[in-house]
Amino acid sequence: MAWLCQAGAGEARTFLVGPDQDIKTPSAAVQMAHDGDTIQIEPLKGGYFDCAVIKQSHLTIEGTGDGVVLTDLTCAGKGILVVDGTDVTVRNLTLTRARVPDRNGAGIRAEGTDLHVDNVRFVNDEVGILAAASALSRITIVNSQFIDNGGCDNGRCNSALNIGWIALLHVEHSVFRDTHGGDDVLSYAVRTELVDDDIEDGPTGTAGYLVHLPAGGSLEMRNNRLEKGPKTADVPAAVSTEAPYGSRPVGTLVLIGNRFTNDSGRSFDLLHNLSDTPAEMANNTVGKNTTLVSSSGYMWFWMKSFAHAMLARAHSTAYTLARGLRDDLRRL
Amino acid sequence: MTGWVRCMVLSAVLAWPVPVVYAKTILVGPDQALKFPSAADQVAKDGDTVEIEPMKGGYFDCANWHQNNLTIEGKGPGVVITDKTCEGKGLFIVSGNNVTVRNITFQRARVPDHNGAGIRSQGTNLTVDHCRFLDNENGILSNVNLTASHVIITNSEFVDNGSCSGPGCAHGIYINQVALLRVENSVFKRTHHGHHIKSRAAETVLIGNTIEDGPTGNSSYLVDIPNGGTLIMQNNTLEKGPDAENHSTAVTLGEEGVTQRTKEITITNNTFTNDMSHPTIFVRNLTATPAILKGNKLVGQIKPLDGDGKVE
Numbered sequence: 204m205a206w207l208c209q210a211g212a213g214e215a216r217t218f219l220v221g222p223d224q225d226i227k228t229p230s231a232a233v234q235m236a237h238d239g240d241t242i243q244i245e246p247l248k249g250g251y252f253d254c255a256v257i258k259q260s261h262l263t264i265e266g267t268g269d270g271v272v273l274t275d276l277t278c279a280g281k282g283i284l285v286v287d288g289t290d291v292t293v294r295n296l297t298l299t300r301a302r303v304p305d306r307n308g309a310g311i312r313a314e315g316t317d318l319h320v321d322n323v324r325f326v327n328d329e330v331g332i333l334a335a336a337s338a339l340s341r342i343t344i345v346n347s348q349f350i351d352n353g354g355c356d357n358g359r360c361n362s363a364l365n366i367g368w369i370a371l372l373h374v375e376h377s378v379f380r381d382t383h384g385g386d387d388v389l390s391y392a393v394r395t396e397l398v399d400d401d402i403e404d405g406p407t408g409t410a411g412y413l414v415h416l417p418a419g420g421s422l423e424m425r426n427n428r429l430e431k432g433p434k435t436a437d438v439p440a441a442v443s444t445e446a447p448y449g450s451r452p453v454g455t456l457v458l459i460g461n462r463f464t465n466d467s468g469r470s471f472d473l474l475h476n477l478s479d480t481p482a483e484m485a486n487n488t489v490g491k492n493t494t495l496v497s498s499s500g501y502m503w504f505w506m507k508s509f510a511h512a513m514l515a516r517a518h519s520t521a522y523t524l525a526r527g528l529r530d531d532l533r534r535l
Numbered sequence: 536m537t538g539w540v541r542c543m544v545l546s547a548v549l550a551w552p553v554p555v556v557y558a559k560t561i562l563v564g565p566d567q568a569l570k571f572p573s574a575a576d577q578v579a580k581d582g583d584t585v586e587i588e589p590m591k592g593g594y595f596d597c598a599n600w601h602q603n604n605l606t607i608e609g610k611g612p613g614v615v616i617t618d619k620t621c622e623g624k625g626l627f628i629v630s631g632n633n634v635t636v637r638n639i640t641f642q643r644a645r646v647p648d649h650n651g652a653g654i655r656s657q658g659t660n661l662t663v664d665h666c667r668f669l670d671n672e673n674g675i676l677s678n679v680n681l682t683a684s685h686v687i688i689t690n691s692e693f694v695d696n697g698s699c700s701g702p703g704c705a706h707g708i709y710i711n712q713v714a715l716l717r718v719e720n721s722v723f724k725r726t727h728h729g730h731h732i733k734s735r736a737a738e739t740v741l742i743g744n745t746i747e748d749g750p751t752g753n754s755s756y757l758v759d760i761p762n763g764g765t766l767i768m769q770n771n772t773l774e775k776g777p778d779a780e781n782h783s784t785a786v787t788l789g790e791e792g793v794t795q796r797t798k799e800i801t802i803t804n805n806t807f808t809n810d811m812s813h814p815t816i817f818v819r820n821l822t823a824t825p826a827i828l829k830g831n832k833l834v835g836q837i838k839p840l841d842g843d844g845k846v847e
Contacts, residue, residue: 252796275763275793275823300823302843304790327823356841 221245282309360384404432440475447508564588649701748776789821809835
């Protein structure tokens, strides 16, 4: 029972995983754990070829030191850690080489409510974190790194961070680098907060937007270092906020104390704001060839989204009418 | 003990009749005492060789070989095992370890599960040399979890195998979890519905083979490595034909999800011809291990690589 510390009835327990422990793999510990338990993982040479689906709530899964790696294996066709539980903490791990047949293999696939990610490295995954819509969920990411994620398949590109409609995304003191094809931070959250992060293409990154809010929501960015590199995808801006017809509005839009470096060799906007909400901008620094904020093309963007929405509605109405007509004819 | 007594004891020990087992050769044929391969199966022991003479119309027979280190071979061309299957599995079931099968044609295997095999491999280490597999559901099917096994196939032909009539599909060869699948100088032709080669081996090595649909083959993939694993392909001639049922890809890795480590993907000096009217992909890599494509000749509308890797 060496693996089981503090084994009081009903108390939270700690499971130790390692090459010299009774529990050899993280997934074996996840099988045994209950709500509120902690799983501690020791380093293993070559990494753990393992994945897990975490259904427990209030669980902590953490490396005991540096160099604890989970690699290659994905669960449920989704990712290395698939988190369905509430209030789960993931700490001190490297999650690498996630690939799935759907081409959206994630280091963490977040499907529950409230996830805390601390000091986790996401390296060479299709998506670093892919979070499903979960209206009350808050996802907090601190001290983490997203390196060499993304990639495109038949025109569909993956982002390092792809966050569905949740209440809050907060990313602090984290690094995004060398993302390919997709965006670094793609967020549908009601509120997105980015504080003291490094979000940069570097010499080889081919990312689209560094920060992309395609469907409204509030954005607050403070004291981040941003860079677009020589191999950037063809986007007009580092940060894009968009409120198409029918989406929720952009609530507040605050960019304070950010520093943007344009290494792309062409002109860039720091912020491309396709919404009615005015941006509050203060103390941002931008280098050569860069406009601080632009709303160019907003009316055209809005009209296109309106036309698109009307077409979709007309299509849906026509489909309903046609089905009704078919059913009527069948009854005759 | 005196020298005389010692001498007597030593002589007695040396003269004691110790049973010595010699590997023997067992002959099967229309003019032999054993008329069918399955009769040889009854008398063969570990290490024996079973030699089968040709018979007109082929042997309507099947067998489950439990012996280890057995060699089963046709004496000359035209030794055919046809139609009859054992245990609902196949024509020859090889349950022993280290078995070699040579110079035999396996044809027309059908079972109710629709996975009838020319050879069903159930033991560790199988070598197949100069065999032909014609019109079976699976040419060769291996059991799951033979993790130490090496399956070696050389100089063989797989023609008109494959089926998707059952719950799953049957393939030219379908090798489950083994250590190594090595196929050399062999021909896969006109596979139907299933894949020419499907391998869950930790390492799959394909060298100098011809793997082609031809004008009437309607296979899915030429090579399917569904769970990842090392893949080395050299000097193969590959073709997807006009009736191919899967237009997407010739060679694919990880399409069912990666469940094992992929140490290396090296695809060198192969020729791949796309005879479909659709564009296709030569190698679709769904693992995170970069595929290295080098010196391949691609003819037709072909994207060389989809997924991680580089084309040199």
